[in-house]
Amino acid sequence: MNGEQDLSINLARADQALIDRLRAGDESIFTQMVDQYHASMVRIAAIYVNEYAVAEEVVQDTWIAVLKGLDRFEGRSSFKTWVFTILTNRAKTRATRESRYIPLELTDEPDGGTSINNDFHVPVNIDTSAYEHGWIPPSWDTIPETRLLGHETRDVIFRTIDALPSNQQQVIRLRDIDGFSAEEVCNMMQLSESNQRVLLHRARGRVRQALDVYFAQE
């Protein structure tokens, strides 16, 4: 048996234990789940419904659906993926009802390509001829930690992600913030592997570009 199988068996056991405790009415496991997932869930729902209060409602409805549907969980995905899939479907339904939901392909940029910006922001004190003659941008390794991990860096990341088309936003949040695998995100969003990569690629490209501009400022 290989390590990957071990891991998925352990995960399945942990999920089963969690479901058993929920069924038994264990409030501590429920609040633990809420602490772990709730904030991420609200952010994902908000991509579709736009209003925070509505996103909160969608998440509450999702929790109810999860509890009522415990018997239907078959373990074909992880429990967490199952919860987020229910969430995504409910958020879409709610957005459609309020005519906010624009199908995936229409929200995307018209170019449909995978081209991303690989330019670096050249600080004003750099002679552009140096840039043309092989100037290499400074590495972020040398940025002091207080700046690298500071509030402003966080703000740049948030603002950039919030401004992305909704499907790119959802993919980068699920992959890079919430830590879902590519396969899980494909299942959740009903995307092909290559479409998932294109959306992730564009989203990551935007964030890198925004951070580059920010870090290049003195």
Place this chain on the structure above:
Amino acid sequence: MAHDLSCQELANLLTDYLEEALPDDVRGKFEEHLEHCGYCVAFVDQMNWSIKLTHDLGSPPSPAPGHDELLKLFRDWKSDQS
């Protein structure tokens, strides 16, 4: 056999590279390009940093969700069960 990659082509393939989705010959060209191009090394380095920072800073310390309301949901569900 894949042709030599330009810097823009390398940038366009970066996510496919990181996701291990490139065919072997293209992956070879990708790594070969990085061996002699400081510009692209810097680009890939920034992208790796950017992914790490998104992960580390991306989930804001959000106010703890209102447990009261959610616990009420849980208790209601529980009492419907029994």
